[in-house]
Amino acid sequence: MRAMYMSDTASVIEIIGDHDEDDGEAAEAEFHDEGIEGQFVLVDGETVLGISGYREVDGCDGTYYLSWTYLDQEMRGNGLGKRMLNDVISRLKDIDARKLFVKVSDYQEDGENIYAAALGLYKSVGFIQEVVSEDFYDEGESQTILGLELKPQSQDIELADEKPVIRFNGLFEIAETEGAYTFEWIVEKSAGLFGKRSFSTEDLEIGINSIREQGGRKIFLTFPSNLVLIHRPLQAAGFKYVGQLKDYYEEGLHELHFSHDLEHFEAMN
Amino acid sequence: MIPIRDDNPQVAIPYVTYTIIGLNILAWTLVQGFGDEAALRASVCNYGLIPGDLFGSGLDQKACAPEGSLIGLFSSMFMHGGWAHIIGNLWFLWIFGDNVEDAMGSLRFSFFYILSGLFAAAAQIMSDPDSMIPMIGASGAIGGVMGAYIVLYPRVKVHLLVFIMVFRVPAFAMLAYWIGVQVLGGISSIGVTGGGTAFWAHVGGFAAGAILVLVFKDEELLLNHPYHGWKQQSDPADIWSDPSNRQ
Numbered sequence: 135m136r137a138m139y140m141s142d143t144a145s146v147i148e149i150i151g152d153h154d155e156d157d158g159e160a161a162e163a164e165f166h167d168e169g170i171e172g173q174f175v176l177v178d179g180e181t182v183l184g185i186s187g188y189r190e191v192d193g194c195d196g197t198y199y200l201s202w203t204y205l206d207q208e209m210r211g212n213g214l215g216k217r218m219l220n221d222v223i224s225r226l227k228d229i230d231a232r233k234l235f236v237k238v239s240d241y242q243e244d245g246e247n248i249y250a251a252a253l254g255l256y257k258s259v260g261f262i263q264e265v266v267s268e269d270f271y272d273e274g275e276s277q278t279i280l281g282l283e284l285k286p287q288s289q290d291i292e293l294a295d296e297k298p299v300i301r302f303n304g305l306f307e308i309a310e311t312e313g314a315y316t317f318e319w320i321v322e323k324s325a326g327l328f329g330k331r332s333f334s335t336e337d338l339e340i341g342i343n344s345i346r347e348q349g350g351r352k353i354f355l356t357f358p359s360n361l362v363l364i365h366r367p368l369q370a371a372g373f374k375y376v377g378q379l380k381d382y383y384e385e386g387l388h389e390l391h392f393s394h395d396l397e398h399f400e401a402m403n
Numbered sequence: 404m405i406p407i408r409d410d411n412p413q414v415a416i417p418y419v420t421y422t423i424i425g426l427n428i429l430a431w432t433l434v435q436g437f438g439d440e441a442a443l444r445a446s447v448c449n450y451g452l453i454p455g456d457l458f459g460s461g462l463d464q465k466a467c468a469p470e471g472s473l474i475g476l477f478s479s480m481f482m483h484g485g486w487a488h489i490i491g492n493l494w495f496l497w498i499f500g501d502n503v504e505d506a507m508g509s510l511r512f513s514f515f516y517i518l519s520g521l522f523a524a525a526a527q528i529m530s531d532p533d534s535m536i537p538m539i540g541a542s543g544a545i546g547g548v549m550g551a552y553i554v555l556y557p558r559v560k561v562h563l564l565v566f567i568m569v570f571r572v573p574a575f576a577m578l579a580y581w582i583g584v585q586v587l588g589g590i591s592s593i594g595v596t597g598g599g600t601a602f603w604a605h606v607g608g609f610a611a612g613a614i615l616v617l618v619f620k621d622e623e624l625l626l627n628h629p630y631h632g633w634k635q636q637s638d639p640a641d642i643w644s645d646p647s648n649r650q
Contacts (some may be wrong), residue, residue: 366642375650
């Protein structure tokens with residue numbers, strides 16, 4: 135494998151698009167917006183056979199997501215996919231990366247899960263399933279997130295609880311989904327004695343009702359695991375716990391995933 | 404033994420707690436002249452609560468001007484006898500008041516506070532109805548706040564300064580110790596004449612607060628609070644262990 139060049143873009147998009155047209159378009163946009171650093175291609179001479187790579191997660195300590203990983207349809211079944219993955223994992227270890235995650239859909243086409251082979255491949259190189267968000271991409275299409283420890287993580291780190299003032303400042307439909315929304319949130323500086331409070335059940339209900347009015351189907355939220363004030367408002371507003379990405383932000387600091395099914399709740403006042 | 408802080412996050416802004424603290428400071432500065440002797444004496448007589456005046460049973464031996472004794476039921480809650488008295492009282496209110504207000508909402512908390520103060524006064528009056536010694540201080544009402552706190556947040560850790568060491572103890576242990584001292588003080592004061600600490604006001608306020616909170620607490624507001632009750636696990640995230648709260 136070698137680093138991807140901009141001149142590889144057309145070949146790479148063709149390989150991805152052959153498998154999933156939407157993914158091809160999304161990958162093209164991503165290469166344009168975020169560049170091709172950390173992207174690698176499997177080549178035979180001048181011919182591009184596959185693509186894989188990684189993107190670092192901002193604000194985290196050595197956390198990466200596996201980026202578009204596709205192999206030319208005609209080259210499948212020869213162990214090349216596994217070779218590409220192991221190559222990327224090896225490169226990440228070389229740069230002292232700590233954890234790698236990958237997202238997989240369970241999209242069905244003609245009654246067949248077209249990502250089943252990919253899921254099996256990820257597990258074969260050591261990825262472990264951490265979170266499954268049901269109906270994430272669309273009704274009946276889940277998102278599975280798998281994680282791979284690139285270096286041993288301590289099991290007994292206990293981080294101090296934090297109580298920052300968290301406020302919601304927007305909402306949007308999650309990319310590549312149909313009707314799945316999330317809230318944007320920020321940590322505000324507390325303004326001393328009369329500082330603002332962190333979000334409450336009522337704040338969540340305002341957002342839930344707004345998404346319902348926009349025709350949203352489901353809401354997904356994620357928070358770091360050391361925020362003690364988030365749980366009761368989320369639970370009271372009808373959110374369900376989905377799972378956690380272990381050691382996502384740093385060792386001992388996980389990413390908690392919550393979802394709210396708008397179709398199964400009455401309108402809130 | 405001084406509580407420094409509690410491990411109990413404030414969810415909403417405690418407007419009434421801040422207002423009560425402000426009113427006490429205002430009374431101390433504007434009415435009591437920062438403890439100036441003449442102003443202090445006048446304020447204690449005019450705005451303190453004198454059981455003998457209230458029931459007319461001690462008019463012949465009145466220690467102060469009799470006017471204002473009914474007003475004294477309320478005004479005495481905002482009067483203090485010295486710097487240590489006001490600082491101590493307001494410090495306890497600062498530590499514990501915000502979380503009790505969190506559990507009730509500001510309007511209900513204001514009624515709760517006044518009612519606790521009235522029950523505290525009633526308890527002190529009952530201990531010596533003919534007394535001509537003026538009773539002052541927010542401590543009866545603040546005793547009510549502490550009574551509510553022990554019911555609402557018994558397992559929350561309070562950081563206590565003991566000499567030069569800081570210990571983290573559960574609220575129920577710290578407050579049980581505090582009320583125990585007040586009860587013992589009250590018993591030892593029976594039959595003793597002269598001024599001093601109104602132990603029975605503390606006991607009455609504490610008991611009233613512990614009972615009134617059952618009526619005044621708002622379960623909806625408590626839903627926003629990560630720590631409350633005996634059954635609450637130490638980790639707020641434990642609520643997700645209930646299968647009905649999971650995807």
